[in-house]
Amino acid sequence: MTTAAPAPPTATPARKSGASAPTPARPRRRGGLGPAALTILTWAIALLFVSPALWLVLTAFKQESDAATDPPTFFFEPTLDQFRTVFASDFLPYLGNSLVATLVSTLLVLLLGVPAAYALSIRPVKRTQDVLFFFISTKMLPVVAVVVPLYVAAARLSMLDTVWTLVILYTAMNLPIAVWMLRSFFLEVPKGIIEAAQLEGAGLPRVLWSVMLPIMAPGVAATALICMIFSWNEFFFAVNLTASQAATVPVFMVGFITSEGLFWAQLAAAATLASLPIVVIGWVAQRQLVRGLSMGAVK
Amino acid sequence: MSAATDTEPARRTRATQRAQGWALRAPLLPALIFTILVTQLPFLVTIFYSLQSWNLLRPDSQTFVGLANYLAVFTDAQFLGAALNTIVFTSACVLVAMALGIGLALLLDRKFLGRGVARTLLITPFLIIPVATALLWKTTMFDPVFGLIGFVLTPFGLGDVDWVSQYPIVAVVTALVWQWTPFMMLLVLAGLQSQGRDVIEAGQVDGAGRWQMFVGITLPHLRRYIELGVLLGSIYVVNTFDTIYMMTQGGPGTASANLPFYIYQRTFLGFDIGQSAAMGVVVVVGTIIVATLALRLIFRSFMFAQEGIS
Numbered sequence: 204m205t206t207a208a209p210a211p212p213t214a215t216p217a218r219k220s221g222a223s224a225p226t227p228a229r230p231r232r233r234g235g236l237g238p239a240a241l242t243i244l245t246w247a248i249a250l251l252f253v254s255p256a257l258w259l260v261l262t263a264f265k266q267e268s269d270a271a272t273d274p275p276t277f278f279f280e281p282t283l284d285q286f287r288t289v290f291a292s293d294f295l296p297y298l299g300n301s302l303v304a305t306l307v308s309t310l311l312v313l314l315l316g317v318p319a320a321y322a323l324s325i326r327p328v329k330r331t332q333d334v335l336f337f338f339i340s341t342k343m344l345p346v347v348a349v350v351v352p353l354y355v356a357a358a359r360l361s362m363l364d365t366v367w368t369l370v371i372l373y374t375a376m377n378l379p380i381a382v383w384m385l386r387s388f389f390l391e392v393p394k395g396i397i398e399a400a401q402l403e404g405a406g407l408p409r410v411l412w413s414v415m416l417p418i419m420a421p422g423v424a425a426t427a428l429i430c431m432i433f434s435w436n437e438f439f440f441a442v443n444l445t446a447s448q449a450a451t452v453p454v455f456m457v458g459f460i461t462s463e464g465l466f467w468a469q470l471a472a473a474a475t476l477a478s479l480p481i482v483v484i485g486w487v488a489q490r491q492l493v494r495g496l497s498m499g500a501v502k
Numbered sequence: 503m504s505a506a507t508d509t510e511p512a513r514r515t516r517a518t519q520r521a522q523g524w525a526l527r528a529p530l531l532p533a534l535i536f537t538i539l540v541t542q543l544p545f546l547v548t549i550f551y552s553l554q555s556w557n558l559l560r561p562d563s564q565t566f567v568g569l570a571n572y573l574a575v576f577t578d579a580q581f582l583g584a585a586l587n588t589i590v591f592t593s594a595c596v597l598v599a600m601a602l603g604i605g606l607a608l609l610l611d612r613k614f615l616g617r618g619v620a621r622t623l624l625i626t627p628f629l630i631i632p633v634a635t636a637l638l639w640k641t642t643m644f645d646p647v648f649g650l651i652g653f654v655l656t657p658f659g660l661g662d663v664d665w666v667s668q669y670p671i672v673a674v675v676t677a678l679v680w681q682w683t684p685f686m687m688l689l690v691l692a693g694l695q696s697q698g699r700d701v702i703e704a705g706q707v708d709g710a711g712r713w714q715m716f717v718g719i720t721l722p723h724l725r726r727y728i729e730l731g732v733l734l735g736s737i738y739v740v741n742t743f744d745t746i747y748m749m750t751q752g753g754p755g756t757a758s759a760n761l762p763f764y765i766y767q768r769t770f771l772g773f774d775i776g777q778s779a780a781m782g783v784v785v786v787v788g789t790i791i792v793a794t795l796a797l798r799l800i801f802r803s804f805m806f807a808q809e810g811i812s
Contacts, residue, residue, distance in 0.1 A: 238612075238614070241609075241612070241614070242614040242615060244609070245609040245610070245614060245620060246616070246620060248606070248609065249606075249620045249623050249624050250623070252606070252623075252624060252627075252680075252683070253623045253624065253626055253627065254650075255627075255638055255639065255642070255643055255650075255680065256626050256627060256630060256638075258638075258642055258643075258650055259634075259638050259642065262642055270642075271645075271647075271648040272648060273647055273648050273653075274653050275648065275650055275653050315532050315533040315536055316533060318529030318530070318532065318533070319529060319530045319532070319533035319534065321529055322526055322527060322528070322529040322530035323530060325526065334530065334534065337534075337537075338537065340790075340793070341537055341541045341542070342737050343737055343740075343789050343790070343793045344541065344545065344786055344789065345740065345741055345761065345762055345765075345782065345785050345786065345789060346741060346743075346762070347741075347743075347761070347762045347765040347766055347769070347778075347782055347785070348545060348548055348765075348779075348782030348783065348785055348786050349541065349544035349545050349548060349782070350766075350769065351548065351551060351769055351775055351778065351779060351782075352543075352544035352545075352547035352548055352551070353544050355547075356544070371540060372540065374536070374540075375536065375537060375540035375541055378533060378536070378537055379537070380734075382533060407525070407529065432628075432629065435631070436631045436632055436633075438632065438633050438743065438744035438747070439741075439743045439744065439762070439766075442747070443766075443770060452631065453631055453632075453633040453634075453744065456631070456633045456634055456637060456748075457633070457748075459637060467641055467642060467648075470637060470641065471638075471642070473634075474630075474631070474634035474637060474638060477631050477634055478629065478630040478631045478634055481629050481630075481631070482626060482629040482630065485625065485626075485628075485629040486622050486625075486626075486629075489621065489622065489625065492625070492688065493688050493691065493692045494692075496685065496688050496689050496692065496734075497689055497692040497693070497727065497730070
């Protein structure tokens with residue numbers, strides 16, 4: 204994980220990701236705080252930092268009568284009632300919409316973004332920098348500035364309250380960052396390999412698909428992961444452009460605003476369920492996440 | 503095109519070059535055209551709307567009014583307050599999250615028992631749906647009667663502070679910082695781990711103290727990662743909508759409304775299309791100015807040519 208020699212990238216997926224707790228390493232000699240004390244301090248801070256999330260999960264397993272108490276209840280008999288209630292209240296259609304919007308838009312981002320990033324990395328097209336700058340600049344435009352025209356356009360095309368509107372918008376939303384990330388991954392592919400393939404007469408699709416993609420798989424995974432997080436969590440377009448048919452999981456959560464203070468346990472169960480898919484994916488693919496966020500600067 | 507160069511082989515070379523140029527450019531086009539269609543075209547329409555007086559509640563009210571909407575924007579105290587809030591939210595969130603992120607990353611950048619588990623726990627707030635995060639903080643954390651914060655702070659005499667209504671900005675920034683700290687931490691951690699061990703060991707041999715090493719060696723090395731974090735964080739936090747929608751609804755009054763939320767209110771609750779379009783245009787122009795300045799400052803060493811933002 205540190206700066207090793209350029210490791211064969213194909214080995215990366217095999218590397219164990221996620222909770223790797225290797226041998227409790229022997230501490231280096233250092234002044235100041237002892238290593239054991241530093242470890243305890245680290246753990247204390249980590250637990251304190253995530254305590255709101257832990258509290259959320261804990262609350263999800265409570266009865267409503269235990270959820271909002273003064274002082275807070277720490278010991279109780281766990282129950283799955285709240286999860287049952289959430290599923291009973293039509294949660295699944297929202298989940299389905301979120302899945303479609305997230306997966307299809309991520310796929311589209313890769314379909315559009317991989318060739319674009321390739322073009323921007325191989326030989327600098329004239330004005331490469333301008334194009335890159337243009338892409339990132341679209342992320343700086345506040346979405347509220349375009350939501351009315353989008354709303355009107357969707358209404359005219361009878362695309363209000365359809366999940367495909369969200370798919371298109373999420374694709375546009377994530378494409379700029381994806382192009383930036385993918386380009387930085389493309390830049391790491393040795394030029395010799397590409398030229399060799401081209402000399403053998405392989406066309407662009409072949410070069411992309413069978414030469415570059417295998418090398419770039421971790422980078423593509425990292426990009427896809429970031430796109431999925433942002434699509435799954437997106438709220439503004441979802442709440443403004445959908446109603447009953449195409450509403451996604453974050454919109455489902457709005458229903459709890461009105462019942463504030465009354466159904467905390469149920470709210471906690473819904474929040475836990477709604478976040479679970481992305482949380483689990485993020486946990487499993489931590490290393491890819493780091494690679495993606497650092498725009499490929501770290502191997 | 504001078505006659506001297508216009509010989510037959512030269513022309514052919516130029517033609518192949520042009521063909522090659524297009525072959526290189528072609529893969530870029532679908533993404534570029536798609537982005538222009540979905541992000542730039544609607545903005546042009548927004549500019550058009552901003553010159554109209556148009557309220558959806560009054561059909562057939564659409565008339566051309568020139569720059570009147572813009573005049574109204576700049577004399578709208580609430581708009582200016584929302585602009586100020588946006589700056590406060592963004593800078594406070596990004597700075598605090600970055601400081602915490604650096605601290606956590608430094609703690610994680612050594613081997614210790616259960617390091618992987620600790621890191622896994624620490625990244626979780628970034629993965630939770632922001633809407634859920636906002637609700638979590640608003641209810642189970644900040645509730646004046648049943649909230650955990652009040653319970654913890656009772657010994658300090660802050661037990662019954664109603665954070666969300668008395669200090670809405672603090673409450674919103676807290677939730678945002680909680681959400682974005684893991685993002686910064688991951689970036690800084692990536693930077694720390696790309697740092698060569700030999701440099702650190704050389705520093706240790708030289709007898710440099712921990713703080714000296716951090717300021718003299720580590721921080722300069724991290725600079726790029728910190729800049730990237732600040733840039734990406736700002737881009738996303740400026741557009742924050744869900745946290746405010748769920749926690750405070752911009753309230754009390756418009757005390758905690760930022761620009762996205764305020765414009766949303768004017769659009770979808772006030773139905774004032776012309777007015778909110780003008781606000782959108784003003785925000786975009788303001789963002790371009792700030793972003794260009796910031797990019798010039800941050801990325802002086804980077805490759806950006808200073809072309810205008812479209």
